[in-house]
Amino acid sequence: MGELGEFGLIALVNQGRTHTPGVLLGPGDDAAVIAAPEGRFVVTTDMLVQDRHFRTDWSSPHDIGRKAIAQNAADVVAMGAVPSAFVVGLGCPSDTPVEFVRALADGMWAEAGRAGASIAGGDMVRSPILIISVTAFGDPRRAPIKLSGARPGDVVAVAGRLGFSAAGLAVLSSGGDAAEFADVVAAHRVPQPPYEAVLELPDAAEITALTDVSDGLLADLGHIAESSRVAIDLEAAALAVPELESVGNALGVDPLDWILAGGEDHAFAATFANSGDLPQGWVRIGRVRPGAGVTVDGILRSGPAGWESFA
Amino acid sequence: MGELGEFGLIALVNQGRTHTPGVLLGPGDDAAVIAAPEGRFVVTTDMLVQDRHFRTDWSSPHDIGRKAIAQNAADVVAMGAVPSAFVVGLGCPSDTPVEFVRALADGMWAEAGRAGASIAGGDMVRSPILIISVTAFGDPRRAPIKLSGARPGDVVAVAGRLGFSAAGLAVLSSGGDAAEFADVVAAHRVPQPPYEAVLELPDAAEITALTDVSDGLLADLGHIAESSRVAIDLEAAALAVPELESVGNALGVDPLDWILAGGEDHAFAATFANSGDLPQGWVRIGRVRPGAGVTVDGILRSGPAGWESFA
Structure with missing residues (x-):
């Protein structure tokens, strides 16, 4: 050039x-x-x-x-x-x-x-x-949806994929078979944020806080918990991703590590005040509670929470 | 860190x-x-x-x-x-x-x-x-002032310093005495764009085209000439910068090279339709004519016109 x-x-x-x-x-x-x-x-x-x-x-x-x-x-x-x-x-x-x-x-x-x-x-x-x-x-066609609006009792939900990009990175880093696990490798190469899940939210959706999962689910929900001065408890069963099991088995990794700490999928994570049906594209993964920090089935998870530059 | x-x-x-x-x-x-x-x-x-x-x-x-x-x-x-x-x-x-x-x-x-x-x-x-x-x-508190508005007959003017940054760079590059030529070295380290010369332009100022001198006066006026499909002729006498003469003598460089081709001072160069007094802070340096290209006293100048990445 x-x-x-x-x-x-x-x-x-x-x-x-x-x-x-x-x-x-x-x-x-x-x-x-x-x-x-x-x-x-x-x-x-x-x-x-x-x-x-x-x-x-x-x-x-x-x-x-x-x-x-x-x-x-x-x-x-x-x-x-x-x-x-x-x-x-x-x-x-x-x-x-x-x-x-x-x-x-x-x-x-x-x-x-x-x-x-x-x-x-x-x-x-x-x-x-x-x-x-x-x-x-x-x-901003509506008031900006900030990190700080979550309140105890809100439902925690996610739209988009979790753990795919981290699984794909693990395949590439380990020299694994990129062709066998083409889905997760493709997800690492090009994330597919589900923009429409947010942009087409009905006005009635009482969304209280929103972020994208760039650093890892625990890290990014941690930002919501900290800004909103609340605790977030996730349900491990709601987080299971069947597509990641065969990759996890092949690499000897618990896929929940990728799901909780892997960033770069750019799913959206949000809290909703209304306890009825969630809007199209959103899946419930936990609940906002009084307190601080992010837990899974009530337990603080040790190990890396996600990506940090210079760490 | x-x-x-x-x-x-x-x-x-x-x-x-x-x-x-x-x-x-x-x-x-x-x-x-x-x-x-x-x-x-x-x-x-x-x-x-x-x-x-x-x-x-x-x-x-x-x-x-x-x-x-x-x-x-x-x-x-x-x-x-x-x-x-x-x-x-x-x-x-x-x-x-x-x-x-x-x-x-x-x-x-x-x-x-x-x-x-x-x-x-x-x-x-x-x-x-x-x-x-x-x-x-x-x-943009007024209509954007673009490169394309210059018309034959307009006055070409500049606000701010020309050639200082290039002279300072020449001193530093040649291992010259940075203390002796502190003014130009400081100008190279920190440009001082005269923001107020533009932001306080009176409404009556019929400014027709405007740019900042980042790549060099000839190069940046060349962008105006090309976008406006006009020629620009500069007057060498109007461009002389007495403060640059001693640096030029010390380094064996004609200061006009710095003035015409040196960028990074972030002076402003403009064309004005009204031929009366120029607004505060502006100095006349030439005239817009029919044609193409930028000349100095009617002559196309050879040599480098200014900065281009990858060149």
Whole structure:
């Protein structure tokens, strides 16, 4: 890509793209302009570092692009907001093949489209390793759903998959048979946050707190418990994931470890005040109680709770 | 910083900060919430890579933090928008001293304050080298001032310093006397975009195109000329910078090279339709003509026009 230069590359990755209506002014000026019809916008940012957050020998550039966008879109949706746009900073070595960058951009646009938004701009720089920085925006069409709203008596529920990405990572890390366990390996390469489970919540759903499971279920519910000053008790039986049993047997791992501490699936975890039927796509996994901390069947679980940078 | 961990570090850099009113919800949830009273917002992003965009032996962490924010704030202001907030992604080695990160954050907050905004959130990850990704937001209180509005007959003007940062870089690169040429070295370490020259433009100022000088005057005016489909002719006499003569003499460089091709000062360059007095802070440097390209006293200048990544 040294031959194309920065401006040639920017033209290349933007070629033939169609922006969603929320992008009022796209790439090409000093800054982009994004619609914020509610008079405010939601913003989140993540940095992904080669060999720490992704490996080019485990994932295609298209998969890496999708994952980078998905994990940011999930954070926007986890506020109860509708994704409106993304901007992307990309650092890469000057000998990076142009095809790699194009496939990365294609993956980003594909996942942005799944989330209903497009990529409004970015920056490209030379760097000794691949670095992807994504910032995502959303329209908060309702009051932001924060971590702090859970109350004793609320039902704890989850939408989306738990433990799949961690199981896939375990297969890849152990040199296991990626073809035999293709489902979990694919889940590690590209998370599939169930955006619609949040975006199509009926108004009557009394959702009180919401987050996406990025660091691990215990860690992320821990953030809700701490912010809301409550305890959360999960029911192990409700967390069982039959699809993970054969992988667990093959690798000698209790799948519950992946389910409780594995991040990156970007499922959504929430608390609901109404004790009736849960909205479409949501499964009950526990109950909010007075107190502090997160327990499983009433017991504090030892061992790693999830991902922490620098840990 | 390995000892503090990600969440400890996030608490540290946010300790004791006061957010500006535009930050409706700051760090601590899945995403931040920023006010966009005009129903739209301006956004720009830049990635800074250690040893490419900054050197820790040439600049203090406080200076690096200020520069990272200043260059993004300048892009927001270059759209005619008022900075409202920033988010920051930071990648750094786990043996980075906590004091370094704190000073970097202090520098960012200092420059954000100069621009009238605060830092609404971010991400911290482990990385083999220092990487800083800044995304900046602004309120477009008037129609965005784009690159494409220049018309033949317009006056070309600049607000702020040209060539200082490039001269400072030349002193540092050549091992010259940083103390003797402290002004230009300081200008390289921390640019001082004259935000107020744009933010306090009177309504009567018929500004037609605007950019900040980040890549170099010729390169950035080239973007205006290309987008507006016009030619720009500069007057060499109007560009002379007496303060750069002694540095030029010491290093055997024609200061006009720094003035025309040196970026990073983040001056503002604009075109104005009215031929009367220029607004406060603006100096006339040339004229828009029919045609294409940027000339100096009517002559196309050979040699490097400015910074391009991967070049």
